[in-house]
Amino acid sequence: MEARDQRANMLGEEKISKVLIKLSVPAIIAMLVNAIYNIVDTMFVGRLGETSAIGAVSVVFPLFMLxxxxxxxxxxxxGSYISRLLGEKKKKEAxxxxxxxxxxxxxxxIIFTIFGLIFIEPLLKAFGATSTILPYAKxxxxxxxxxSIFTMLNMTMNNMIRAEGNAKYSMYAISLGAVINIILDPIFIFTLNMGIKGAAWATVIAQIISFIFLIKYYLLGKSYIVLSRKNYRFSKFIYSEIMKAGMPSLARQALSSISLAxxxxxxxxxxxxxxAAMGVSLRILSxxxxxxxxxxxxxxxxxxxNYGAKKFKRLFEAIKLSVIWSSIFTLGLSILLMIFAESTVSMFSKDLEVIKVGARTLRATCLLFPVCGFMNVFVSLFQALGKGGEAFILATSRQGIFFIPTIxxxxxxxxxxxxxxxxxxxxIFTLIVTIILGARLLKKLKEEEKHLSFKENDITKSVFE
Structure with missing residues (x-):
């Protein structure tokens, strides 16, 4: 129990840079490992030597994102609401x-699985499957x-576990699944001659194993948060708080799926x-x-x-460090990918046309990638503070409001x-919107900090008087 309490207190007491590393590094590893699911499938399917099969993975990728x-x-x-509730010491609500x-x-x-299987063919056609790609994609x-049930539950539990400060366990669960996926891919695809279906089975089995590892965390009482059916009661307020931060994520992911389609x-x-070239280049940058x-x-x-605990100094420090660190990374990666575009794309396909178009796409997309760290920090900030409207605008701008008309x-x-x-x-347009909304938010937070400082001074004066 003491260790679980320490994880919650760490968010509001430890040095910001240290906490940021503790929570972000496992989350980054977990997300990279998650990316491996599709990247590894693409690489192994690419070895089948069929451009239509690679195209099928590209077409299905938006559906997997959905x-x-x-x-x-x-x-x-x-996760957003839980972290704020823990800051306010409201564990039962968490x-x-x-x-x-x-x-x-x-x-x-359950609902997605039923409807997805019924409408699989029209969905794939809507996502860009040609007549030659469709049989592989289906x-x-x-x-x-x-x-898909296991994929959805894994995403949900991963975020909730990170919200209570145990990012490492989340990382272990996803990493375990990815390692199993990598091992099973060549066995199912080549040894058992299952082809592209083998890649899909490897992914699903890996997701099931990750699910078992994650649910065990709650069932064995390792979590600070108690996950129990008894705690579920339909509450409009709880759903509204979840959706304030959750809908921007849904919008961003759904629009990413639509934009890829x-x-x-x-x-x-x-x-x-x-x-195939579009799918490969975008998967690399993913x-x-x-x-x-x-x-x-x-x-x-x-x-x-820290916003829930009204520790504004720590909040501002976290924002500043996050913008700097993420921007350094995005700039560095953009430079590397622009230099080695052809050799990177050739890892996925030997088709000269795929390499040519893929490298050009990769370089073009890297032009504005250096500002993606800055933009995503502010999307997450709005979500963390429960400001759903602004978060929704930013989340839908990049691959919705501005991208759909351009494509x-x-x-x-x-x-x-x-x-x-x-x-x-x-x-370019998304960056402009982020700067405007971000500047307004920072100004408002400064005003909240100043107001809190005045209240504390008034209380101090009244005590001494």
Missing amino acids: IGAVGQTFGVGA DKTAATAFFSSLACG GYASILVAG LINVAANPYGDSAV IGYFVVFGFTQGFQPIAGY IILPKIFNLDGVIFSQPIAD
């Missing part, structure tokens, strides 16, 4: 929030959708090589995005806890280059 988005909605939303998130995610997983996606559809007229997302997941409980309009004017440069152009 599955994760549902789990992230409840996980990020509950327990109720955890139960609400878990059982809601379970229900959504076999691969059907298995992933059948195991729109990219596939826009690249479709240029053949399977173009579809490694960078996963690092940033992992870092901000470590930042979020610190921000939420529809630009290819009609600039052909394939219009597809390639859609994301950097959308990023």
